[in-house]
Amino acid sequence: MWCYNDVENYDNYDFIRSPKRGKNYYCLAFNVQTSQADGVISGMKVNDKNGDQNQSDDEEFLSGWEMQLKDAAGGLLATATTDETGEYRFTGLTAGVYEVCEVMQSGWINTSPMCAQVELTESNMNQGPDFFNRQLEEGEETGTITVCKYDDQENNGQPELLVGECNSEQSPADYAVYKNGFYWAWASPCSGGCSTVEPIKVPGWRFATEQEWASRPDVADFGTPDSFKCAASHFDYTYLHCDYSDAASGYLSRIPNGEHHETWLIYDCSAQRDDLLISKASAIWNSLIDFVTPKSALAIFMLGNPLSGWTINLNATDESGYSNSKVTGESGCVEFTVPYGSYRIAEVMQTNWSQVTPGGDGYYDVTVNSDNKTPTFFFVNHYTQPEEPILGCTDPTALNYNQGATQDDGSCQYSQGGGGSVGDSSTTSYGGSVFESTASGSTPPQVVVKGEEGAPSLKVTKAITSDLNFASPGQKDIEYTVTVTNNGNMTAYGVVLKDTLPAGVSFADGSANPRTWDLGDIEAGQSKAVVYKVNIEAGAKAMLYKNVAEATATNIDQPVQASADLDVRAVSVLAATGFNAIEFAALLIAFLSLAGTSLFLRRKMTVNEN
Known part of the structure; x- marks a missing residue:
């Protein structure tokens, strides 16, 4: 406990070992909440007579079976025996990852995996798998399939051999x-x-x-x-x-x-x-x-370099329907005791690993019988160290496209005629919610509060920046600008902007709809803008088209949206009037001066904040 002694006028909190009688102390206690050991892993053992991994009315529970509880590394923690109801139970467990395994009895075979992983969480501290087994039929024989995994570190298609020192005196x-x-x-x-x-x-x-x-x-x-x-x-x-x-x-x-x-x-x-x-x-x-x-x-x-922690799947290829799955231990090997029959053995590949053996389709097919009772198979793999990513613009249509970049960093820049540009600009951070003025028909912004301090606050604005009053079917290269601003006091990480066009509208550069831009991180007070153009289909209906943009970040719970309305009007062709061009123009000007301007831009812009 750390205390402040106001009698001796300490200017810091000190660790007080021997408080003095009659003196006042203001203390701060540090507490650590520990996970309570009240977790339970339990399940049932079922006599799965038909081998379908489900309990039918005539399939009873099994008592007297030993079950093992292991930690995530495979170390044995406890054992339990199924009771008269067929239930096993492990209690007094803290949150974490465990493995439950059954101990096979003579004359039986498992129809579900012999081991199953269980993760206890603070919100779910009582769970567990059921296990299914069946008795071998009279005269039914079994074999053992051994599967081993090795690391071909030299990537030469050969196992590494572990050898000792040679003693020349030995014969x-x-x-x-x-x-x-x-x-x-x-x-x-x-x-x-x-x-x-x-x-x-x-x-x-x-x-x-x-x-x-x-x-x-x-x-x-x-x-x-x-x-x-x-x-x-x-x-x-x-x-x-x-x-x-x-x-x-x-x-x-x-x-x-x-x-x-x-x-x-x-x-x-x-x-x-x-x-x-x-x-x-x-x-x-x-x-x-x-x-x-x-x-x-x-x-x-x-054989050197066995691989542990790899999942091996075994599935019957005949009518038996038998399947099992095991994870390799320190030896790199697992064994499957199976009835005579035909099986397929496959491994579950892991990231950055390639398969050296068996090659081809990547699995083994085997028939276990009296002539092939204990077959052994090998999966040999090679690990390739991943290269550090080369950051840059990976969009070939961008002005600053980096052909050697392997990971986009959100720096792509585009010309006005291109499919979209992303730029940065510094803006003022107001330290709170900012409500921008909106165009006619806009809706109030949605504000999401992310804690009292130390949180990003994204704002998205979207507008039609082309100089036009309204659009017509078949019109092309109508420009939009979408700006994402962080008005919070903390960086918004991994910001992604997605824009969804309504039916009848498409991106001018032929990009897929919806389209996304990886804007990267946006620091507090910083803005990034995307500029792109759209085309109106020739057969588009005359109506109001709503175009929605959405921004997300890894440290923002809810996406932020903004929209802009595009007014598309059909063009009517006037019938013959008897006027020549000059007379018609004069008449039109006169009409407009009397009726007022009837053409107007109808735009709608909303601002959302997070």
């Missing part, structure tokens, strides 16, 4: 690794003089002992590590030899490593080739993308 036999009952041989470039590709250190794995290697299961028998012979090296190439005649197809597996999951390519041998020239990653990458027959080497490589 190929040292690179037999053992994990969860699976044995993999690992080609070492450290032997035989090869040094162009360094060996990989696999987090979460260890080297197999001789006893473990000798007792490996036959199903995992890909030969002995001695089969790998690093024969020679040439620049960035390493020559590997493999004589495995019965190796299985390659696949990707995720290897646990503490709280992280890394993704590795298992690269197998085949009898079709017994040697392979590897240019670090290129040959591996080609095999990975093509999913062709196994190649002729067995090695483990870690």
